[in-house]
Amino acid sequence: MKRRRRISYAKYGYIFSIPFVLTFLIFSLYPTLYTAFIGFTDLKGLLKTSFSVLEDPFQNFRLILNNASFKLSLANTLKIWVMNFIPQILLALLLTAWFTSNHNKIKGQGLFKVVFYLPNIITAATIAILFNVLFGYPMGPINDILVKIGALSQPYYFLTDKTASQVIVAFIQFWMWYGYTMIILISGVLGINPEIFEAADIDGANDVQTFFLITLPNLRTILLFVLITSMIGGLNMFDIPRLFNLGQPGNATLTTSLFIYNQAFSGSYLYNRAAAASMIVFAIIAVFSLLIFLLMRDKNLAREKKEARQLARQLKQGNFLKKGGGQ
Amino acid sequence: MKRSNSVGRSAFRLFIYAFCVFLAMMSLFPFVVMFVNATRSTFEIQQSGVSLIPSRFLASNYAILTGKTFDPFVGFYNSVIISTGATALAIYFSTLTAYALVAYSWKMRQAFFTVILAVMMIPAQVTSIGFYQFMYRIGMTNNLLALILPAIASPATVFFMRQYMLGSLHLELVDSARIDGSGEFSTFNRIILPIMKPAMATQAIFIFVGSWNNLFLPMILLTNKDKYTLPIMVSLLRGDIYRTEYGAVYLGLVLTVLPLFVIYFLLSKYIIAGVALGAVKG
Numbered sequence: 222m223k224r225r226r227r228i229s230y231a232k233y234g235y236i237f238s239i240p241f242v243l244t245f246l247i248f249s250l251y252p253t254l255y256t257a258f259i260g261f262t263d264l265k266g267l268l269k270t271s272f273s274v275l276e277d278p279f280q281n282f283r284l285i286l287n288n289a290s291f292k293l294s295l296a297n298t299l300k301i302w303v304m305n306f307i308p309q310i311l312l313a314l315l316l317t318a319w320f321t322s323n324h325n326k327i328k329g330q331g332l333f334k335v336v337f338y339l340p341n342i343i344t345a346a347t348i349a350i351l352f353n354v355l356f357g358y359p360m361g362p363i364n365d366i367l368v369k370i371g372a373l374s375q376p377y378y379f380l381t382d383k384t385a386s387q388v389i390v391a392f393i394q395f396w397m398w399y400g401y402t403m404i405i406l407i408s409g410v411l412g413i414n415p416e417i418f419e420a421a422d423i424d425g426a427n428d429v430q431t432f433f434l435i436t437l438p439n440l441r442t443i444l445l446f447v448l449i450t451s452m453i454g455g456l457n458m459f460d461i462p463r464l465f466n467l468g469q470p471g472n473a474t475l476t477t478s479l480f481i482y483n484q485a486f487s488g489s490y491l492y493n494r495a496a497a498a499s500m501i502v503f504a505i506i507a508v509f510s511l512l513i514f515l516l517m518r519d520k521n522l523a524r525e526k527k528e529a530r531q532l533a534r535q536l537k538q539g540n541f542l543k544k545g546g547g548q
Numbered sequence: 549m550k551r552s553n554s555v556g557r558s559a560f561r562l563f564i565y566a567f568c569v570f571l572a573m574m575s576l577f578p579f580v581v582m583f584v585n586a587t588r589s590t591f592e593i594q595q596s597g598v599s600l601i602p603s604r605f606l607a608s609n610y611a612i613l614t615g616k617t618f619d620p621f622v623g624f625y626n627s628v629i630i631s632t633g634a635t636a637l638a639i640y641f642s643t644l645t646a647y648a649l650v651a652y653s654w655k656m657r658q659a660f661f662t663v664i665l666a667v668m669m670i671p672a673q674v675t676s677i678g679f680y681q682f683m684y685r686i687g688m689t690n691n692l693l694a695l696i697l698p699a700i701a702s703p704a705t706v707f708f709m710r711q712y713m714l715g716s717l718h719l720e721l722v723d724s725a726r727i728d729g730s731g732e733f734s735t736f737n738r739i740i741l742p743i744m745k746p747a748m749a750t751q752a753i754f755i756f757v758g759s760w761n762n763l764f765l766p767m768i769l770l771t772n773k774d775k776y777t778l779p780i781m782v783s784l785l786r787g788d789i790y791r792t793e794y795g796a797v798y799l800g801l802v803l804t805v806l807p808l809f810v811i812y813f814l815l816s817k818y819i820i821a822g823v824a825l826g827a828v829k830g
Contacts, residue, residue: 235648248679336571342819478673486767499674506669
């Protein structure tokens with residue numbers, strides 16, 4: 222009886238998955254394969270529906286890989302991502318250390334979290350244009366302030382400066398995301414076994430020691446998660462560079478996504494080249510996704526291992542601190 | 549010794565507060581300027597870019613804004629349709645898919661979950677060329693459904709729902725419903741969905757906001773002005789016709805994010821908790 226019941230219910234597992242699977246096949250998998258296929262064809266031009274595979278199928282890929290703008294867009298994307306990520310992770314870690322320390326007892330953390338996270342939820346397109354007008358010349362608000370406080374003797378045209386434009390795009394990303402990263406890290410710290418912190422406290426570890434010897438090693442998985450998701454997000458950066466300065470000046474804020482968009486949708490209709498570029502970016506993202514996939518699959522395993530390792534280290538560390546205290 | 553230590557501690561705490569207040573001001577400053585300048589005339593803004601005192605040109609800015617290509621009502625309408633539709637579909641079908649993964653043991657279950665994990669991080673952007681060509685061929689560009697229907701397959705939401713379900717659903721409940729003669733689908737709708745409410749609410753906020761803020765796909769698919777979403781409307785403010793109309797541009801920016809500000813200040817507690825939960829679960 223029981224056996225028959227289990228067999229008869231299993232089919233609902235399949236039935237209830239049908240909507241997801243069908244939608245995935247139609248709207249995700251097929252477009253992905255189609256994009257890959259277009260990369261090998263001569264599909265370009267508006268409203269064109271007939272196309273064929275090129276005699277040299279890899280021509281588009283070769284052209285893209287040798288394209289100076291594409292290389293520049295990869296370099297820009299990397300540069301802007303690094304300029305955003307390093308300050309972002311450092312600030313998030315610093316705030317995490319402060320907010321989770323037992324000694325500081327910072328009040329109003331809830332409010333600070335709400336305010337720091339705010340930019341993340343606001344439309345990126347709106348934020349990009351807002352920063353564009355804030356940095357306006359000659360009388361945008363930023364120029365106005367900088368001239369009034371005497372930091373500049375006359376208004377500066379930020380939007381025509383390559384480095385300034387890249388730094389501002391990186392700053393916007395940093396500004397939008399450090400609150401998110403901080404909340405993730407804080408919740409990671411709260412997930413660490415409190416006994417470890419208590420033990421460290423009893424052993425006389427100060428905040429700095431606790432942070433570097435206990436908090437950071439325990440956050441490793443989450444830090445890796447933040448790093449990889451941020452990289453994937455960075456490779457898809459579109460709204461901000463597009464609407465802040467249209468990839469300008471001199472293609473200084475041209476990112477890979479913007480490059481793909483420009484190839485396909487802003488006048489040239491080179492769908493095949495855009496598809497080839499997409500697939501190259503896709504390959505890069507797939508590698509990062511694979512890392513995340515392995516990370517999450519092994520998370521429990523890794524956590525168990527880490528806890529064991531942590532315990533061992535903890536014991537050693539405890540002895541060390543006790544000795545230090547005794548001297 | 550102890551006293552100087554506690555003085556040092558207080559000074560340090562004061563420094564932390566000052567720093568956090570500085571960061572808070574950094575977060576808020578651009579939005580304050582945006583809101584205030586939306587009420588000031590272009591002339592006032594050009595005289596001084598920053599002011600904390602609202603002026604009285606809101607109505608004239610609105611007239612200038614809507615006198616050109618910007619139609620906040622059309623954008624709002626389309627954005628609401630897409631975001632609501634996508635959110636409802638993503639929530640319902642992700643929960644259903646998660647239920648299939650948790651409540652039934654079937655042969656392909658593990659393989660299916662592995663696929664979901666593997667495709668979770670792949671962004672829509674890199675497949676946009678194929679998606680656009682596909683939609684163009686079947687005549688679904690300028691059709692809002694092209695942006696709503698794909699939400700039925702939301703791998704990240706399925707993942708979240710599954711994690712939540714594993715922790716909060718007792719299968720005895722399903723068994724007793726079966727004894728009472730409830731069909732499987734009806735059990736899901738009547739008994740499982742109410743249990744999943746907290747997780748559904750959290751995910752709903754993030755899916756709604758994500759869909760509301762989406763620019764890339766709507767921009768390539770929707771070329772008809774009547775179908776523009778708010779982010780597409782915003783991108784028009786970047787164009788030449790608004791070049792010198794600063795007051796109107798600020799007001800346009802305000803109109804696109806006003807609903808988000810309302811949602812955020814009503815639900816910020818749940819949103820922050822949801823972000824933190826995503827880290828633990830994800």
